[in-house]
Amino acid sequence: xxxxxxxxxxxxxxxxxxxxxxxxxxxxxxxxxxxxxxxxxxxxxxxxxxxxxxxxxxxxxxxxxxxxxxxxxxxxxxxxxxxxxxxxxxxxxxxxxxxxxxxxxxxxxxxxxxxxxxxxxxxxxxxxxxxxxxxxxxxxxxxxxxxxxxxxxxxx
DNA sequence: GCCAACGTTGGC
DNA sequence: GCCAACGTTGGC
Numbered sequence: 001x002x003x004x005x006x007x008x009x010x011x012x013x014x015x016x017x018x019x020x021x022x023x024x025x026x027x028x029x030x031x032x033x034x035x036x037x038x039x040x041x042x043x044x045x046x047x048x049x050x051x052x053x054x055x056x057x058x059x060x061x062x063x064x065x066x067x068x069x070x071x072x073x074x075x076x077x078x079x080x081x082x083x084x085x086x087x088x089x090x091x092x093x094x095x096x097x098x099x100x101x102x103x104x105x106x107x108x109x110x111x112x113x114x115x116x117x118x119x120x121x122x123x124x125x126x127x128x129x130x131x132x133x134x135x136x137x138x139x140x141x142x143x144x145x146x147x148x149x150x151x152x153x154x155x156x
Numbered sequence: 157g158c159c160a161a162c163g164t165t166g167g168c
Numbered sequence: 169g170c171c172a173a174c175g176t177t178g179g180c
Contacts, residue, residue, distance in 0.1 A: 008177095008178090010178090032163075033163090034163095054177080054178060054179090055177085055178060055179085057179095057180090058179090058180095059178080059179070113179080130160090130161080131160065131161040131162065131177095131178095132161085132162090133161070133162065133163085133176080133177045133178070135177090157180105158179105158180085159178105159179095159180095160177100160178100160179095161176100161177085161178095162175105162176090162177085163174105163175090163176080163177100164173105164174085164175080164176100165172105165173085165174080165175095166171100166172100166173090166174105167170105167171095167172095167173105168169100168170090168171095
């Protein structure tokens with residue numbers, strides 16, 4: 001059984017439309033240990049991803065991606081010109097591990113954060129918790145299904 | 157632009 | 169190992 005995740009990206013940096021264009025991408029630039037650990041230790045090929053636009057007005061879930069490859073070193077950590085450069089990451093033992101995700105679906109209806117909040121059945125969804133900032137979050141299967149239904153234009 | 161939340165850093 | 173200072177995230 002696949003697991004499900006929510007992954008945040010600022011659309012000005014990398015949007016779901018960018019993933020439509022690219023078809024697949026390495027999820028570069030995560031510099032939080034808990035988020036890294038989810039990617040490194042818990043994600044598996046085939047897992048489903050809710051592609052969340054943070055910093056958007058409004059923020060929300062734009063569509064779906066899928067985990068295609070796991071356990072990849074994040075190359076931006078080794079690039080002094082990258083904003084994500086981290087000289088502490090040793091190429092022989094990379095500190096920052098990423099996954100590759102592929103485009104699956106753009107929702108006909110963007111599911112905004114206020115809409116997620118308004119749904120009692122989504123109680124407990126991590127992205128709704130106050131003050132949470134982690135950019136990679138596990139999502140319960142039932143929550144994932146309900147968010148997909150909202151994005152596809154059904155009430156539930 | 158503001159600010160709450162929270163992770164990281166570094167002095168001790 | 170503690171914890172204050174600092175930086176970042178991200179909603180509003």
